[in-house]
Amino acid sequence: MAGEGQAPISSSTIRLDTDALNAFMAEAFPHSQPGSRGRVVSAAPGHVQARLDPNEQALRPGGLISGPTQMGFADMAAYALVLAHIGPVAMAVTSALNYQFLRPCRPGPLFADAQMLRLGKRLAVMDVRIWTDDAEKPVGQANVTYAIP
Template structure:
């Protein structure tokens, strides 16, 4: 397990994925293979209908999963997303969005995870995501 704070994981995440910094994604909590991240409201991320766009929600899910993974690895990671299944259940609205990520199984070669996305302040699930990450082996 990692002893990194959410702020330290956020800094690693923003360096590794500059889009996370541009979108100002915040890591609110990250420990023991779980993470809670927040995407603030930004007009740039809205689609017609005044709701957060699908690409923004998918990006948020991917970054949330990485935060959960970083919470188990002391901030070091050699994994890449290999699959992502996204189910859009309802519009997330135009305000801030929260993503809760958890590692379902962390193996030597693959990591399986789940992300639940809701509008901030809502109990209703907007998006359900499952993902698989592949651990890249060091070069020999």
């Protein structure tokens, strides 16, 4: 929420940059192993990009990256996008996440492109695309809604 002397939240202005987002995530999730949640690689108004380098524990039978890994990464990118715009509000929480598996997710680095669709006072709605080696061929797509306290 906007504090004294702070402008209202807006999808055209970010309050946390890439470094601040990564620092906040490390502080908010101290029990996560380094790299297990992914990291923000860029943040701009209405947009965040992230990267995850999955380990062998992220694989499912058949040698593909598991669905829970993909969905968790999409959720992390959406959370980072919300925080970039509202500031360090730890209790912004996922209220809905719908994930579509578009093609097999082969092992290797995962990338997320999160776009803000609507940022309101109480809800933020985002589109997150996940890909491996070609942004034009996403392996998954998520619609994510966050509740803002």
